[in-house]
Amino acid sequence: MIRLQDVRRVFHQGRPDELVAVDGVNLRIEDAKVTVLRGPSGSGKTSLLALVGCMARPSSGRIHVGEREVTSLPEHFLTEVRRRTFGFVFQQFHLVRGLTALENVMLPAYPLGGSRKELVLRAQALLDRFGVGGRSRARADWLSGGEAQRVAIARALVNDPQVIVADEPTAHLDSKLSAGFMDLVAALRSEGRTVVIASHDPIVHESAIVDRVVAMRDGRIVSGTP
Amino acid sequence: MKRPHIPTWLERQRYLLDFTLSSLGRRKGKNLALASLYTLVVFGLSSVLMYTQALRGEALRVLEGAPDLVVQRMVAGRHDLIPADRVERLSRIRGVQEARGRLWGYYFDASAKANLTFLVPEKFWGKPGEVVIGEGVSRTRLAAPGDPFPVLASDGTVVVLKVRETIPSVSELVSTDLVLLSEPDFRRLFGVPQELFTDIALTVPNEKEVPTVANKIRAQIPDSRPITRAEIARTYEAILDWRSGLVVLVLAAALLSFGIVAWDKASGLSADERREIGILKAIGWDTSEVLAVKAWEGAVISLSAFLVGLLLAYVHVFVTPAPLLAPVLKGWSTLYPSFRLTPTLDPFLVSTLFLLTVVPYTVATVVPAWRAATTDPDAVMRS
Numbered sequence: 001m002i003r004l005q006d007v008r009r010v011f012h013q014g015r016p017d018e019l020v021a022v023d024g025v026n027l028r029i030e031d032a033k034v035t036v037l038r039g040p041s042g043s044g045k046t047s048l049l050a051l052v053g054c055m056a057r058p059s060s061g062r063i064h065v066g067e068r069e070v071t072s073l074p075e076h077f078l079t080e081v082r083r084r085t086f087g088f089v090f091q092q093f094h095l096v097r098g099l100t101a102l103e104n105v106m107l108p109a110y111p112l113g114g115s116r117k118e119l120v121l122r123a124q125a126l127l128d129r130f131g132v133g134g135r136s137r138a139r140a141d142w143l144s145g146g147e148a149q150r151v152a153i154a155r156a157l158v159n160d161p162q163v164i165v166a167d168e169p170t171a172h173l174d175s176k177l178s179a180g181f182m183d184l185v186a187a188l189r190s191e192g193r194t195v196v197i198a199s200h201d202p203i204v205h206e207s208a209i210v211d212r213v214v215a216m217r218d219g220r221i222v223s224g225t226p
Numbered sequence: 227m228k229r230p231h232i233p234t235w236l237e238r239q240r241y242l243l244d245f246t247l248s249s250l251g252r253r254k255g256k257n258l259a260l261a262s263l264y265t266l267v268v269f270g271l272s273s274v275l276m277y278t279q280a281l282r283g284e285a286l287r288v289l290e291g292a293p294d295l296v297v298q299r300m301v302a303g304r305h306d307l308i309p310a311d312r313v314e315r316l317s318r319i320r321g322v323q324e325a326r327g328r329l330w331g332y333y334f335d336a337s338a339k340a341n342l343t344f345l346v347p348e349k350f351w352g353k354p355g356e357v358v359i360g361e362g363v364s365r366t367r368l369a370a371p372g373d374p375f376p377v378l379a380s381d382g383t384v385v386v387l388k389v390r391e392t393i394p395s396v397s398e399l400v401s402t403d404l405v406l407l408s409e410p411d412f413r414r415l416f417g418v419p420q421e422l423f424t425d426i427a428l429t430v431p432n433e434k435e436v437p438t439v440a441n442k443i444r445a446q447i448p449d450s451r452p453i454t455r456a457e458i459a460r461t462y463e464a465i466l467d468w469r470s471g472l473v474v475l476v477l478a479a480a481l482l483s484f485g486i487v488a489w490d491k492a493s494g495l496s497a498d499e500r501r502e503i504g505i506l507k508a509i510g511w512d513t514s515e516v517l518a519v520k521a522w523e524g525a526v527i528s529l530s531a532f533l534v535g536l537l538l539a540y541v542h543v544f545v546t547p548a549p550l551l552a553p554v555l556k557g558w559s560t561l562y563p564s565f566r567l568t569p570t571l572d573p574f575l576v577s578t579l580f581l582l583t584v585v586p587y588t589v590a591t592v593v594p595a596w597r598a599a600t601t602d603p604d605a606v607m608r609s
Contacts, residue, residue, distance in 0.1 A: 050604035055508065057602075076512060082603075083510025094505045097498070098252035108509040110245060113237030155509065 007061035087156030268535025327423030362402030524591030
């Protein structure tokens with residue numbers, strides 16, 4: 001369970017261009033469920049997603065991951081929580097150019113050490129699972145949009161995280177690939193993983209596998225609380 | 227429940243180094259250009275330092291065998307031959323154990339285009355008509371033991387001597403241009419009368435007495451010039467330091483321009499590199515891990531350039547006859563027959579070069595990465 005209590009995220013605080021991206025949000029994200037943050041562009045979903053995934057600290061308020069209060073953790077410990085608990089899938093996929101698909105999948109595991117052989121096997125198994133095993137030696141810049149996304153999902157899972165956080169994962173996919181993505185989300189959910197997605201794509205938030213849709217506007221939750 | 231794997235420092239560094247090497251490979255062009263330029267600077271700088279240091283070592287080795295005090299006669303401010311009766315007079319000065327007249331001089335060998343040093347040793351082991359030659363002389367004149375050794379005497383006649391043997395030496399500089407011969411041959415070749423010597427060498431057993439003895443000589447024989455071993459050493463040092471200083475000054479300009487290029491290349495992160503740092507942070511890398519990768523990157527480039535540059539400089543100075551530096555640093559002695567320097571590598575010199583090159587470069591790569599790496603990992607989500 002991830003709990004957010006009266007969380008605010010303000011950019012350029014105190015300056016003329018101050019922007020309140022997340023404004024007093026209270027939210028509980030339940031384990032092993034699929035939660036979708038829905039809202040128009042600029043509604044604060046990506047900022048909220050970053051806070052949920054411990055990628056950013058709130059300007060005020062508290063966040064609990066499980067029983068642990070994470071807002072006051074020093075950077076090093078917060079990173080430790082982030083990489084052991086969360087896997088991320090980004091809108092632009094953000095694969096490292098020039099590295100192979102396999103190396104991209106292995107990347108989040110490098111700071112964790114461990115046997116290289118095991119890591120290669122684990123990464124290859126994930127690529128196989130998402131149907132891109134044959135492309136493991138291909139450089140990231142040679143992958144198609146659909147392949148890149150699957151590699152990005154494999155990368156998000158390499159450290160076996162409990163929570164998958166995805167930001168507009170279908171923004172660059174056609175309807176068929178988007179539906180395929182939701183099938184993968186269903187598979188992750190059936191493994192007992194928590195999935196949090198920020199998306200304004202109807203294919204995502206109208207999907208039958210989604211447990212809860214939280215609607216946002218102007219940094220606030222307008223429906224779907226708590 | 228499965229306990230999380232706690233990575234060892236070594237495991238982590240191995241992965242980071244792996245990633246570093248692949249990063250370097252991905253930006254091959256830029257990194258190779260930088261490393262080559264870097265190698266060139268290290269090569270130039272270490273060549274000069276190694277060369278002057280080796281020359282200094284050679285010079286000191288020469289001085290080890292030099293007499294405590296040498297007395298020359300001065301005429302109108304120029305070195306002139308010294309009367310033989312002064313040997314007796316000088317040996318009577320308190321503190322002097324022994325005085326010995328020496329005969330030596332230079333001979334320009336037009337065929338070899340080299341200056342040779344002719345010297346009558348204290349005890350010449352050959353017979354009159356024979357010479358013992360240094361390795362450099364043997365090389366330039368293609369003269370082996372038993373071969374004739376023709377020399378143009380001061381009266382215009384050609385005197386043909388015979389090579390008895392060549393002298394091997396630890397320091398080629400000491401003996402390379404040397405021709406040892408008997409006193410009668412020397413006097414005949416250079417037309418030096420019996421009652422004159424080139425200079426007089428004194429043995430003064432008590433080192434502290436040397437300056438006092440020198441003062442006494444100046445007072446008793448006003449047209450003499452006593453030269454102590456310490457003075458010769460100082461002159462060598464001054465000349466070498468001045469010459470190497472001159473070259474280092476020229477190199478400093480190169481170093482400065484390299485510094486600017488390196489700083490620009492290393493410190494200015496490309497958009498691609500900044501994006502990559504953002505991704506690494508976003509997928510769970512810590513700031514310290516990103517910095518470690520950048521530090522490794524800087525260290526790999528600078529360390530390999532440093533080692534290659536140092537190795538090339540070593541080959542240039544000690545294996546080849548330093549064709550790029552010899553004309554400047556050896557000065558008049560380029561007229562010597564070629565000689566090889568005794569290879570030495572001073573740890574102090576290596577560590578100074580290391581500190582001057584590797585450390586600043588590595589810092590220059592880490593600082594901008596630190597700026598990029600300390601941004602929030604969610605920046606990548608907003609890009």
